[in-house]
Each structure stands twice: as C-alpha cells, then as structure tokens.
Amino acid sequence: MxxxxxxxQIARELDVSISTVSKALRNSAEISDDTKQKVQxxxxxxxxxxxxxxxxxxxxxxNTIGIIIPEIVHHFFSKVIRGVELVANNRGYNVIVxxxxxxxxxxxxxxxxxxxxxxDGFILSxxxxxxxxxxxxxxxxxxxxxxxxxxxxxxxxxxxxxKVIVDDLNGARNAVEKLIxxxxxxxxxxxxxxxxxxxxxxxxxxxxxxxxxxxxxxAELILKIDDTLDYETHLEALEKEIEQLFKSNKNIxxxxxxxxxxxxxxxxVARKLGLDIPNDIQVIGFTDGVLSKHSTPSLTxxxxxxxxxxxxxxDLLINKLENKIETEEEEFQTIVIETELIERExxx
Amino acid sequence: MxxxxxxxQIARELDVSISTVSKALRNSAEISDDTKQKVQxxxxxxxxxxxxxxxxxxxxxxNTIGIIIPEIVHHFFSKVIRGVELVANNRGYNVIVxxxxxxxxxxxxxxxxxxxxxxDGFILSxxxxxxxxxxxxxxxxxxxxxxxxxxxxxxxxxxxxxKVIVDDLNGARNAVEKLIxxxxxxxxxxxxxxxxxxxxxxxxxxxxxxxxxxxxxxAELILKIDDTLDYETHLEALEKEIEQLFKSNKNIxxxxxxxxxxxxxxxxVARKLGLDIPNDIQVIGFTDGVLSKHSTPSLTxxxxxxxxxxxxxxDLLINKLENKIETEEEEFQTIVIETELIERExxx
DNA sequence: ATAAGTCACGAAAACGTTTTCGTGTTAAAA
DNA sequence: TTTTAACACGAAAACGTTTTCGTGACTTAT
Numbered sequence: 001m002x003x004x005x006x007x008x009q010i011a012r013e014l015d016v017s018i019s020t021v022s023k024a025l026r027n028s029a030e031i032s033d034d035t036k037q038k039v040q041x042x043x044x045x046x047x048x049x050x051x052x053x054x055x056x057x058x059x060x061x062x063n064t065i066g067i068i069i070p071e072i073v074h075h076f077f078s079k080v081i082r083g084v085e086l087v088a089n090n091r092g093y094n095v096i097v098x099x100x101x102x103x104x105x106x107x108x109x110x111x112x113x114x115x116x117x118x119x120d121g122f123i124l125s126x127x128x129x130x131x132x133x134x135x136x137x138x139x140x141x142x143x144x145x146x147x148x149x150x151x152x153x154x155x156x157x158x159x160x161x162x163k164v165i166v167d168d169l170n171g172a173r174n175a176v177e178k179l180i181x182x183x184x185x186x187x188x189x190x191x192x193x194x195x196x197x198x199x200x201x202x203x204x205x206x207x208x209x210x211x212x213x214x215x216x217x218x219a220e221l222i223l224k225i226d227d228t229l230d231y232e233t234h235l236e237a238l239e240k241e242i243e244q245l246f247k248s249n250k251n252i253x254x255x256x257x258x259x260x261x262x263x264x265x266x267x268x269v270a271r272k273l274g275l276d277i278p279n280d281i282q283v284i285g286f287t288d289g290v291l292s293k294h295s296t297p298s299l300t301x302x303x304x305x306x307x308x309x310x311x312x313x314x315d316l317l318i319n320k321l322e323n324k325i326e327t328e329e330e331e332f333q334t335i336v337i338e339t340e341l342i343e344r345e346x347x348x
Numbered sequence: 349m350x351x352x353x354x355x356x357q358i359a360r361e362l363d364v365s366i367s368t369v370s371k372a373l374r375n376s377a378e379i380s381d382d383t384k385q386k387v388q389x390x391x392x393x394x395x396x397x398x399x400x401x402x403x404x405x406x407x408x409x410x411n412t413i414g415i416i417i418p419e420i421v422h423h424f425f426s427k428v429i430r431g432v433e434l435v436a437n438n439r440g441y442n443v444i445v446x447x448x449x450x451x452x453x454x455x456x457x458x459x460x461x462x463x464x465x466x467x468d469g470f471i472l473s474x475x476x477x478x479x480x481x482x483x484x485x486x487x488x489x490x491x492x493x494x495x496x497x498x499x500x501x502x503x504x505x506x507x508x509x510x511k512v513i514v515d516d517l518n519g520a521r522n523a524v525e526k527l528i529x530x531x532x533x534x535x536x537x538x539x540x541x542x543x544x545x546x547x548x549x550x551x552x553x554x555x556x557x558x559x560x561x562x563x564x565x566x567a568e569l570i571l572k573i574d575d576t577l578d579y580e581t582h583l584e585a586l587e588k589e590i591e592q593l594f595k596s597n598k599n600i601x602x603x604x605x606x607x608x609x610x611x612x613x614x615x616x617v618a619r620k621l622g623l624d625i626p627n628d629i630q631v632i633g634f635t636d637g638v639l640s641k642h643s644t645p646s647l648t649x650x651x652x653x654x655x656x657x658x659x660x661x662x663d664l665l666i667n668k669l670e671n672k673i674e675t676e677e678e679e680f681q682t683i684v685i686e687t688e689l690i691e692r693e694x695x696x
Numbered sequence: 697a698t699a700a701g702t703c704a705c706g707a708a709a710a711c712g713t714t715t716t717c718g719t720g721t722t723a724a725a726a
Numbered sequence: 727t728t729t730t731a732a733c734a735c736g737a738a739a740a741c742g743t744t745t746t747c748g749t750g751a752c753t754t755a756t
Contacts, residue, residue, distance in 0.1 A: 002493065004493050006741095006742060008742075016706085018742090020704085020706070022743070026744085032703080035705085047489075050742080051741090052465040053404045053405045053410065053465040053741085054711090054743040054744095055744085056401045056743095057401045057402055057711045057712070057713095057741090057743080059711080060711065072429050072430050072433070073427050074426075078421045081420050081445070082421055082447065085420070085446075089447075089461075094466065095444065096444040097433065098437075099430065099433050112397070116397045116398065116399060117399040117401040118442065141395075144350065145351070146350070146351060146352075289638075290638060291642055294612055294643070295643070296616065296644060354711095355712065355713070355714095356712075364735080364736085365736045366714095366736090367715080367737075367738090368734085368736070370715085374714085378734065378735075379735075380733080383734080398713070398714095399711090399712050401712080404741090405713080406712080406713050406714060406740075406741050407714085408741065465742090698755100698756085700754085701754075702753075704749105704751090704752100705748105706747105706748085706749085707747090707749100708747090709744100710745090711742105713741090714741100715738100716738090716739085717737090717738090718735105719734105719735090719736085720735090720736105721733085721735100722731100722733080723731085723732075723733090724732085725728100725729080725730070726727100726730090
C-alpha cells in the first residue's frame with residue numbers, strides 16, 4: 001500500500017527543491033526545459049496529483065459546495081441535487097450533501113459541521129420545523145461570516161440572499177383555471193397547513209383563480225392536511241379525510257392537490273366511490289414525479305422543473321463565489337422558475 | 349463581513365502564543381486555569397471553531413466519505429444515500445456525492461476528483477457502462493493508494509473489497525415460488541440483458557424456482573429488455589414488447605419482473621388487454637419503490653432494504669477507516685442483505 | 697576586464713492546526 | 727542557601743501546496 005506521492009518526495013528523488021518541482025509541473029518559465037521534462041515525466045510515472053486539502057488550505061477555497069435538504073428520498077429534491085451536481089461538476093466543484101430530515105436541530109448541526117471550512121457556500125431548502133419555529137439565526141450567522149447561501153423552493157423572505165423559487169402561485173392558478181375551463185363547477189382543494197410557504201402560495205393561487213372567474217370559494221371544499229405526520233405511513237388517515245370530503249360534497253367535479261400523493265389518494269378514493277376520472281371528476285396535482293407519470297390514469301400535474309432549479313441555484317452560488325470582487329453592497333437575485341402544466345389522462 | 353476567527357487572531361488579541369490558545373481550548377493540563385478561562389471565554393464570544401481543512405491536512409484524515417452512484421433520481425439509490433448519511437453523520441463523517449450517470453468516464457473522473465485527498469474512502473455502485481466494459485483499473489488504483497472502497501448492489505467479483513449486496517437470487521426465487529404456490533402455471537419473466545449483474549442473478553433465481561418445482565422454462569416466456577435505453581423515455585417501446593409477449597403467449601398467468609417499471613408496464617398492458625389482476629394474472633416486481641406502493645392495484649414486490657444497505661456500507665467503510673491498525677493481510681467482508689417479499693394486491 | 701543582465705533554481709513564508717520539546721520562573725526539598 | 731521539581735508557557739515542526747524574493751552562475755555588452 002503505497003501512499004500518494006507528494007511534491008516533497010519528487011523533490012527528494014530528483015534532488016531538486018520543492019519549489020522547482022511545483023514550478024516545473026505548472027510549466028513555469030523560470031524552470032529550464034530539461035528540468036521540466038525530467039520532473040513532468042517522473043510525476044506522470046508516479047501519477048502525481050496535487051493534494052486537494054493542501055490546496056484548499058492554501059487558497060482558502062475548497063471548491064466544494066454544500067447542499068442541505070429536508071429529505072433525499074423524494075423525487076423533487078433528488079432532481080434538484082442532480083441539477084446542482086451537474087453544473088457544479090462542470091464548473092469544477094464537488095457537492096457535499098446534508099439531510100435535515102425536516103428537523104431544525106439537524107439543519108443547524110449540519111450547517112455548523114460544514115461551515116467550518118469544508119465548503120465555500122450553501123444551497124439549501126429549509127426544513128418544515130425551521131419554517132414553524134421561524135428561527136433563522138444559523139442562516140444569518142453563516143452569511144455574516146462571508147459564506148454565501150442560495151435558498152431554493154422553501155425560502156424565507158426575511159433573509160437576504162439569492163433565491164430560486166417556483167412560481168407556486170401562478171402554477172396553482174393555471175391549474176385551477178384549467179379545471180374551470182374544463183367546465184368544473186365545484187373544485188376542491190387539498191392542501192397543507194399554512195405554515196408551509198409553498199402550500200400557502202398554492203392555496204392562494206387556487207383562490208385567485210376562483211376569484212378571477214367569479215366563483216365563490218367555499219370553506220368546506222378546502223381540505224387542509226396536517227403534514228407534520230409522515231404521510232407515507234399515514235396513508236389511510238389521509239384517504240379517510242379525503243373520503244369525508246367527497247361524501248360531504250357530492251357535487252365535487254374537480255380536484256386540485258398541492259402534491260402528488262394527495263392527488264393520487266384523491267383518485268384512489270374517487271375510484272372507490274365509483275367515480276370516473278376524468279369524466280366525473282378531473283384531478284390535477286403538483287410536482288411532476290414518477291407517480292404522476294405512471295399512475296392510472298396518469299395524472300395531469302404542475303411541473304416545477306426541479307433539475308433546472310438545481311442548476312440555477314448552483315450557477316448563482318458559483319457566480320457569487322467567483323465574483324467576490326467585493327462589489328460591496330452586494331445584490332441578491334431571486335430567480336423564479338416558471339411552472340408548466342403537464343396534461344395527462346386525469347383531465348379532459 | 350467578518351472572516352472566521354483563527355487561533356492566531358485569538359493569540360494576538362490575548363497576547364499569548366498560538367500553542368497556548370490551542371492547548372487552552374483543548375483543556376490541556378499544561379495551561380493554568382486562569383489562562384484557560386480567559387481563552388475559552390474569548391473563543392466562545394467570537395464563536396471560534398477549528399478550521400476543518402487545516403485539521404484534515406494535519407491529521408491526514410478528512411472525516412468525509414465519498415459515495416458514487418449511477419443515478420440519484422432513483423428511489424433505491426436515494427434510500428441508500430439516506431442510510432449512508434445517517435450513520436456517517438452519527439459517526440462524525442460528512443458525505444460527498446458523485447454521480448456517474450451510468451457512464452464509465454464520469455465514474456473515473458469523479459473518483460479521481462475525490463481521491464486526491466478530499467475523502468477518506470469510497471462507497472459506490474458501478475455504472476452500467478463500467479459493467480459492460482469490465483474496466484476496473486480505477487478501483488484498483490484507488491485501493492492501491494490505501495483508500496478503501498465499499499461496493500454495494502452492483503459489485504464486481506474480481507475486485508477485492510468490502511461489499512454489501514442484496515440476495516438477488518433468493519429474492520427472485522422466493523418471488524417466483526410465491527407465484528407457483530399461487531397456482532400460476534405459466535410464469536413469464538421480464539428482465540434485462542445479462543451484463544447487468546443483478547439482472548442476471550434475478551433471472552437465475554427465476555430459473556431455479558422453476559426447476560425446483562419441475563417446471564420446464566420456456567424461452568418464449570423470457571423477455572430481455574435492452575435497458576441501455578433510458579426506459580423513462582422509451583415507455584411505449586417497452587409496452588409494445590410486453591404486449592407482444594402477452595399476445596404470443598395467451599396462457600400467461602404470472603409475471604415476475606426484475607424492476608418496478610417493468611412490472612407496472614406489464615400491469616398496464618394486461619389491463620389494456622382486458623385481463624384482471626390478480627385473478628387472471630398475478631404480478632410481482634423487484635425493488636420496493638413509491639410506484640409499487642401507490643400503483644393500482646398495488647404491487648407485490650421484493651424489497652431490498654436499500655436504507656439498510658447504505659447503513660451497512662457506511663459502517664463497513666468507517667470501521668475499516670478507524671481500524672487501520674494495519675492488520676496486514678486485510679480481510680474483506682461481503683454482507684448479504686436478505687430480501688423481503690412484500691405482498692400487496694397484485695397477487696392473491 | 698568590469699558592469700549589467702539573464703537564467704535557473706532554492707529558501708522561506710503562508711494557509712490553520714496540533715504536538716513535541718525546550719525554557720524561564722517559582723515553589724519545595726535538601 | 728543551593729538543588730530539584732513542578733508549573734506555565736512559547737518556539738518550531740509538520741501536514742502539502744504556491745508564490746515571492748533572493749542569489750549564484752553565466753552571458754552579453756561596454
């Protein structure tokens with residue numbers, strides 16, 4: 001088991017100084033062609049590669065970015081990671097991931113773990129718990145130490161940093177307008193409790209669409225799910241609630257759900273109640289994941305372009321890292337990614 | 349924008365030496381209580397945290413592990429990552445991800461990028477292209493430099509390293525036996541081309557089960573899909589092939605598919621042909637992803653315990669890293685994760 | 697023959713730690 | 727009073743780089 005070779009070893013072996021080796025490898029004009037050739041040949045033979053850690057220390061730059069997300073087993077977030085990884089790699093950066101698991105303390109710990117020199121900047125989407133607690137000190141501290149942050153999807157407006165968000169409001173509005181155009185008269189909304197920023201915006205989009213078409217929103221058509229529960233394990237509870245919604249409102253002919261699972265559950269319940277999709281009820285979901293595509297009937301849904309979000313976020317962060325020309329009074333951007341309604345079988 | 353504070357700055361500020369500060373913070377007995385208190389208070393005030401990069405350089409240990417996977421937008425792999433992250437974090441390690449995107453060269457590049465000091469060891473699952481090319485020099489080189497590797501799921505038997513694998517053969521056999529016990533007389537197999545190691549093993553499991561029950565395997569019941577195509581985009585092609593299978597073999601009453609998507613497509617085609625699941629045809633898939641759980645009918649499937657695989661892999665790697673007592677003649681383990689048949693609506 | 701200039705290289709500092717060893721001061725023991 | 731021991735701290739090396747600056751040996755021009 002041979003250790004990785006270092007400049008020092010090459011220098012000793014060739015009986016020159018470390019500086020000479022370093023310069024020779026970087027093709028400095030200071031070094032004679034003879035020596036360069038000798039050194040480069042030797043380095044190649046022993047497969048020399050500069051030690052990244054040493055470079056990071058010297059340059060005070062790690063060329064690594066940290067991404068912290070609430071959950072990785074999730075189509076949306078993994079697509080974002082893919083986007084981040086793609087541009088990060090192309091631009092010479094590595095990506096280190098931290099999972100907050102929707103917990104505030106894990107988010108804080110993860111950030112502290114990485115902020116001590118391991119990375120140059122953060123890309124993150126905040127956890128539900130953080131959204132509830134509204135405790136953002138860790139973001140402020142990190143930024144005050146000169147480490148840039150880019151937030152995506154679940155952002156917090158109080159924090160001044162670059163952001164990449166989905167146009168949740170318009171996405172929702174377009175979806176609901178689609179239902180309205182498709183002659184739905186009684187459109188229900190299945191959403192989350194209001195503290196989830198994106199849930200709130202999508203709810204607002206639903207309301208906007210109704211208002212625009214002079215439809216009176218009815219409270220009994222709005223189902224707010226408590227998603228602090230892990231809904232994967234509380235599937236029946238979810239379905240019960242939806243079934244209740246249907247039974248109390250027999251005239252529902254359209255459903256807009258703020259995520260895939262709610263939409264799928266709605267379809268399942270509808271089928272159970274003998275309703276045909278899309279003839280009796282039309283359904284639109286949010287987030288273009290695998291479920292939407294492969295369900296039967298396949299689900300019309302609002303795509304968020306997750307990968308593109310990741311790409312934008314990474315570009316934003318790396319631009320900031322590389323333009324540290326101390327612009328003073330830095331300016332922060334918010335990039336809005338437009339949604340796209342992907343029409344499938346669950347709507348007419 | 350204040351930079352992170354360093355030992356040197358604290359030392360200058362308090363008019364002591366760097367060594368004294370360092371020792372005081374680590375509560376060394378060499379330092380007087382007075383000085384310790386002074387230093388510790390100051391450090392706390394300025395929120396001092398040792399610079400990770402400097403520590404890594406000094407200790408020749410980064411406390412970071414690299415994981416390289418073919419694809420992150422994939423339920424199985426993201427679950428593995430979650431497992432890795434979980435134990436890595438608990439044991440004080442960070443995780444840095446690289447995506448090979450099923451490409452040999454990206455796999456190599458990613459490994460080289462990380463092997464230069466950024467990480468202490470690898471966890472990886474090899475890309476399809478690497479499996480085809482059978483070029484494993486990058487693994488050997490990495491290991492010969494003293495960097496341990498743990499392979500999971502898609503492993504290569506020629507390489508001597510720790511491994512975590514799924515019992516694909518038995519998982520498949522059990523699934524097919526389940527179909528046999530459920531009175532299926534004509535069981536079809538939908539699998540991949542043979543170079544994918546796991547596909548091969550699952551195919552073998554299918555054959556074993558048939559043989560055990562004295563059923564003659566028929567070539568026309570075995571459909572081998574070329575999955576170098578991205579099947580997400582070639583869905584229709586896939587369905588066409590399956591439809592052909594059904595039409596040429598009208599008596600098929602059981603399907604075993606080596607992944608979720610094949611199984612789902614089979615169900616879709618069956619439904620289209622007017623067949624009832626599970627009464628006319630029973631279906632079992634492999635990999636317990638979201639699709640299996642939320643499809644209608646929900647899919648009986650072979651679960652691989654992906655998260656557990658990730659956990660085991662991480663434990664294996666970290667154990668190796670921390671027991672570098674130079675056991676000489678090191679020994680490598682292969683941990684086999686047993687599968688579990690999760691019965692749902694697609695079987696009787 | 698001397699001054700000036702070029703060439704090829706080495707010494708050393710720096711990045712931020714930890715740790716070994718040395719040393720001056722004070723207190724205890726002879 | 728002198729020797730020894732304990733105490734509290736600092737200097738320096740090391741991890742592996744890059745880069746600035748200095749310098750000796752030539753070469754060229756005066």
